[in-house]
Amino acid sequence: MNTPAPSPQHGGHEHIHRFLILGKEKLFFYHLALYNPDLGHHYQAVFTFQVEDGGALKQMYLEDLKKNEDKRVYYAVRCPHHFELPELQNGLDFNVYLERVVVKEDGSRDFQQMTPAEAPPVPVKCRPEDVLYFRDLSDRPLPYPQHLTYLAFGAGKEVHLAHELAERPNWDEVITVATKQTINDETLKKVPPLVIESINDPKGVIKESLLKKGQQYQGKIGGSNLTVDFIVGRQGWWNHTSLNTA
Template identity: 25%
Template sequence: MTDHHHHPSGECDTTGRHGMLLFGAGPVYLSHLPMYHCPHHFQVLLEAELPPGVLEKVTGDGLFTFDPDPFPIAELGPHDGPARTTLTGTVFRGHFERGGTPIAKGVRVTVRRVVWFRDIEDAAASGGGLPYLCFGRGEQVFLAHELTTRPNFDQVLAVRFVPGTVRTQVGHPLDDDVAELRFDQAQPVTFGRDDGIDRRLHAGEVATGSFALTRSPSFSRGFTVGVEVERELYLEIDELA
C-alpha cells in the first residue's frame, strides 16, 4: 500500500487499495491496515457481512485479509448523507501483499456498521495508559490498539471479559454480568502501563481495562473489568514506524 494521491490543492485524495484484516464470524469485522501517509492515514474498523459461501472459507485460526478494489476510504467516515455501504474485492488467506493466497475473488462485502473511523495523520500522543479500542459482543470481543502519534503499532486481539471483575472506577464491585458488555461502537479502554510496542498486551495475559468514558450495563459512570487476551490476530510495526 505505497500509493499516494493528491489533489492539485494539496488536499489528500483518499482513493487507493485499502487492504484490511478480516476476522470474526457472525458478525465479520474488517480492520483497515493503516499507515501515516496519504491515502492510508485512517484507522477504520467495520462490522461487515460476507456473501453466502465465502464465510465458510475464512474460518479457523489463520490470517485472512481483504483487498478491496480502489475506493476513497474517506467515504466510510461520518457524513451528512448515506456512507459507503459496500466494498468489492478479493479475500486472501494470509497477507494480501506478503505471499497470501486468493481464495475468493469479486467478493461483495456489505458494510453493516462503521465501528470506528479516525484520521491518524496528525494524531496526538496517548493521554495516559496503554490505549485500545474494544468492540464486539457475546463470544466475539476484540481489542484493536488505538493509533496515536508515530512511531506506533497496529494490533488486533481476541479477548474475553473475566466474570465477576466489573468494578467502579474507584474499585467498588458491581453486579454487572460481563456477558452484558456489548459494544456495537468501539469503546476506548486503557490499561495501566505506558503506551509502546514493548508494553503491548500479549496472548494469555489477564489485565484490568479501564472504560472511563463508557457506562456499564448498570449505568455506572465508567468501570473497570478484567480482560483475558485469548489470541493475537494481527501485529504490524514497520509500516507505522
C-alpha cells in the same frame, strides 16, 4: 497462487484497501492503516460489512483459521479497485478477495490470495451504520496516552481490542480476548477506549506486544467506572514497520 492485475498506484504505493477479518460468530473488519497521509490509508476504522455471497467467504475463512489457530497467520479482505476510504461513511458497494496473511520467521508478511484466481471477487456492502469507528490519523493526532490504551469492539462473548493509534511512531495490533465481565453489545458498538492502568504507554514503537497470550489484565472502559478483567487470546494483527515508514 495467481492474483488479479495490480490496482492503481498512488505515490509509488499500491493504493488499495485491506480490512482485517476478526471473529467467528459475527465478522468485524478492521482497516489496515498507514500513518503516511499521502497514501490514502491514514485511517483507523472498524466496520461490520455485509458480505453478499451466501456465507462462502466466511466458511472459507473459518475453515482455514481452524488449521492455523495457533500460528501467526492473519486474515484480510483486499479490494481490487481503488476508492477513497471516507466514502464508506456514506455507504458503498465494492468487491473483495479473501487473503491469508502469513508472518515469516523474519517478521515479513506474505499476503496469499485464497479466493480462487478464476473466481470473481466477492460483493460487499457497507451501510453508514456499518461504520462503527472512523478516525483520520492525520487530523489532530492523539497525544501518547499515559497508560496502554486499546479500542474495544465485538459482539456477545467475542471481544476484540485494537491498539489505539496515537502519535507516530507507534504499533498496530488487534487481539481477541475473553472477558470476565460482560460488556454489553451497545457499549461495544461505540468502540470505547479500554485503558490498562497497570501498564504505562511506551510512547513510541515496540516490536512485540505488551499483552501476553494467556495472561489476565484489567482495563477500564473510557468515560466510565466499568472495569473489565480479560485474558488475552489470539493475536489477529501486528504491524510496527510499514505502519510508520510506508
